[in-house]
Amino acid sequence: MHENIYRGRAYRWVLAAVLTAMLCGCGGDDEEKSASQSPPGSTAPPPAPAPAPSPPPSSQARAATLEWTMPTTQTNGAVLVDLAGYRIHYGKSVSSLNTTIEIKNPSISTYVVEGLAPGTYYFAVTAFTSHNHESERSNAGMKQII
Secondary structure, three states, X not given: OHHHHHHHHHHHHHHHHHHHHHHHHOOOOHHHHHHHOOOOOOOOOOOOOXXXXXXXXXXXXXXXXXXXXOOOEOOOXXXXXXXXXXXXEEEOEOOEOOEEEEEOOOOOOEEEEOOOOXXXXXXXXXXXXXXXXXXXXXXXXXXXXO
């Protein structure tokens, strides 16, 4: 009886070994192998480079990032103690900065203006106090939106 148990176990091990050998020998379709192998004595051409992915549509593509330094003094040299925020003035001409964005947080010193149509834009920044006293405009910066 013990002989039948050992024979059954041995049969399972042999079957497992044969199945493993068969599975290890499988490499996929013969068509895939013949397509990827070169004839003897020739070199396969290098694979074509993948095309560059197109950039995803985003409002960042039509945006301008503005950065400025927080003022610490008033124009008369006195320490600035009641800074309330900034105003970004922009438009299509230096002499016509007719769109304004107000930022009511004096600790912010970077802002992204999004959704700009193609064209050339000019930007200037002012600071304002809690009493709504506004500084002179900064020098204008320019950005071309494509």
